Amino acid sequence: MSANKILIVDDEEIIVRLLSMSLRSDGYETVTALSGEQGLEVFKAESPDIVVTDIKMPGMDGLELLKMIKEIDPEKEVIIVTGHGDIDSTITALQYGASDFINKPVRDESLAIALDRAKAKIDIREKLREYTENLELKIAEATEDIRRKSNFQRLLIKSSNDAIVAFDHDWKVVVYNPEAARMFGEAAKDVRHKMTIDDLYTPKIARIFKNQAKKEKQHNMLPWRENIINTKDGRQIPVRYNSNVLHEKGDFVGTVSFFQDLTEIKRLETELVQSERLAAVGQTISGLAHYVKNILIGLQGGSYVVDVGIAKNNTEKFKTGWETIKRNIKRIGDLTQDLLTYSKQREPEFEPCLPNDIVDEVIELVKDFAESKDVFISKEFDPGIGEVAADSQTIHRSLLNLINNAIDACIEDEDTSKKHEVKVKTYRDKNNYFCFEVKDNGCGMDKNTQKQLFDPMFSSKGGKGTGLGLLVTSKLIEEHNGVIETKTSLGDGSTFTIKLPYEKAN
Amino acid sequence: MSKKVLVVDDDQDVRSFVVTVLEENQYMPLVAQDGIEGFEMIEKEKPDLVILDVLMPRGSGIRLYRKLKTDKNFNQIPIIMFTGITLRSFLKSQKALEEFKGGEVPEPDIYLEKPVEPEELIAAIKKKLG
Numbered sequence: 099m100s101a102n103k104i105l106i107v108d109d110e111e112i113i114v115r116l117l118s119m120s121l122r123s124d125g126y127e128t129v130t131a132l133s134g135e136q137g138l139e140v141f142k143a144e145s146p147d148i149v150v151t152d153i154k155m156p157g158m159d160g161l162e163l164l165k166m167i168k169e170i171d172p173e174k175e176v177i178i179v180t181g182h183g184d185i186d187s188t189i190t191a192l193q194y195g196a197s198d199f200i201n202k203p204v205r206d207e208s209l210a211i212a213l214d215r216a217k218a219k220i221d222i223r224e225k226l227r228e229y230t231e232n233l234e235l236k237i238a239e240a241t242e243d244i245r246r247k248s249n250f251q252r253l254l255i256k257s258s259n260d261a262i263v264a265f266d267h268d269w270k271v272v273v274y275n276p277e278a279a280r281m282f283g284e285a286a287k288d289v290r291h292k293m294t295i296d297d298l299y300t301p302k303i304a305r306i307f308k309n310q311a312k313k314e315k316q317h318n319m320l321p322w323r324e325n326i327i328n329t330k331d332g333r334q335i336p337v338r339y340n341s342n343v344l345h346e347k348g349d350f351v352g353t354v355s356f357f358q359d360l361t362e363i364k365r366l367e368t369e370l371v372q373s374e375r376l377a378a379v380g381q382t383i384s385g386l387a388h389y390v391k392n393i394l395i396g397l398q399g400g401s402y403v404v405d406v407g408i409a410k411n412n413t414e415k416f417k418t419g420w421e422t423i424k425r426n427i428k429r430i431g432d433l434t435q436d437l438l439t440y441s442k443q444r445e446p447e448f449e450p451c452l453p454n455d456i457v458d459e460v461i462e463l464v465k466d467f468a469e470s471k472d473v474f475i476s477k478e479f480d481p482g483i484g485e486v487a488a489d490s491q492t493i494h495r496s497l498l499n500l501i502n503n504a505i506d507a508c509i510e511d512e513d514t515s516k517k518h519e520v521k522v523k524t525y526r527d528k529n530n531y532f533c534f535e536v537k538d539n540g541c542g543m544d545k546n547t548q549k550q551l552f553d554p555m556f557s558s559k560g561g562k563g564t565g566l567g568l569l570v571t572s573k574l575i576e577e578h579n580g581v582i583e584t585k586t587s588l589g590d591g592s593t594f595t596i597k598l599p600y601e602k603a604n
Numbered sequence: 605m606s607k608k609v610l611v612v613d614d615d616q617d618v619r620s621f622v623v624t625v626l627e628e629n630q631y632m633p634l635v636a637q638d639g640i641e642g643f644e645m646i647e648k649e650k651p652d653l654v655i656l657d658v659l660m661p662r663g664s665g666i667r668l669y670r671k672l673k674t675d676k677n678f679n680q681i682p683i684i685m686f687t688g689i690t691l692r693s694f695l696k697s698q699k700a701l702e703e704f705k706g707g708e709v710p711e712p713d714i715y716l717e718k719p720v721e722p723e724e725l726i727a728a729i730k731k732k733l734g
Contacts, residue, residue: 392615392688395719399621402722406624415624422617510661514640 101147101220103127107137108152134158149176168195175216261357269295283329336360385565396426436566446489450603454479460497473508473518480525485603492574499567500536507540531597539591610634612642613657639663658687673709682732685715
């Protein structure tokens, strides 16, 4: 709103009327007074925007009026009309806050200029007030916004499932949420702004954070790590945590860390291991039952064939049946031995023996069977092995298992175009082991089979395997301080290598 | 002429048992040691009945069963499943194959879980061959 109402004060009525007419014709609204006292009255009643007053008046003069007006409203513009050379009054008027001066006789142009200036001042002041008011509003809005946001962040931190702890640059705790209180067993009121990193964390964890703050120039998030936290109330909590060094314009201002309670996850993990173990026991028993059932099938079938042989006086039948029975008795014997070997700790009996000869014996045992299945066995012996001190039974049984497995892998192989072969090799390696390598080009194994290879009662041979062979083998080799290595590729075959510490026979 | 019965089983003990049962009941036994040999034998000999094991190397009974049931030339040959695994596992593997390869095969009419008494086996054979 532009200033438009003008009060004219002069003791000369003619001047008041002239000015008033002139201003009205310029579009102003005017009110008038013929003395200082009257001027003050009119001012109070009409509240004009600008006052134009003569300085010299009987009674209350212009200066007095100016002073009174400024006391009532310092923002009103008062233009003083002076005579020539009235410097002292002018200075006093300035001190009282007059906005402008015009000389008598008042010329329309100079009045117009003074009024424009006064109006401009009023405008500026109004704008300033507007801005100020606006600014206050804006600040209030921004403050509310900040309050809302900080409240939101506070709630966010408060409601987090992670324990959140932040330290300032003096390592004093500044953020400590309820989950942190639960995890560390210390109430927030006892911690926040009271404790330092050394009060809250174990020396080990505190050191990690301090080192990290020293090292890192920019804020780099550490990878998640795991640790155990000892709480004040004596609990041990497995946690996963990471932390972040906070910098502001390059200055270290603190650190923030996030802790996740792993208790539940660890419990589930333990449960899983437990249930896997139970499943393994179940698999063991069912595998064993399956194998025993197969022996039973053999024995029942065999005794039927023997019965027929006896009834018909058929020696051929009798022999076939009897062979079946004997074979299955042997299977029971082997199974029992495997089970005993597996369940009992046994010290290897070291004696002088010739590894190459043992391999020969084993190959002799399985050769006929292998050839009947079109699997050929080849051997490549290192004569430098000679006589060693070893448990010959361990070598014999382990190799028998591995070579039988290799033959089975060839029989199982669906690729009948292959010329199936089991290569048995002996050699001494540079780590002073003497080694037996059994390599087949049979069916090989997939990842899953490989994983379960040494599990009790796991068998890839259906009901025809006990699932004990490799288990027993690895146990025997372990007891002999040796190692067993596996390489396999599905469809291409497998290689098993037994390595035993080389010790010369004395 | 006596009817031909093919035994497909990788276990020598089972084969000699079934062969003896068959001979005792005046059938003509034929043997095969695995799925592949079994199929060759079926093509060549056209047996009147097949006694089929499930877990065998080189073409399991699961696959041979499928092959026979989906082949017009052979799907009329009666099959007795004769195995150590349960019918449930057998059907489960067939179902898995169906989902994998499509097509559907009928459930076996006779499924014997080892061990089986000779009388039970011969009753099953007679039921199929009369």
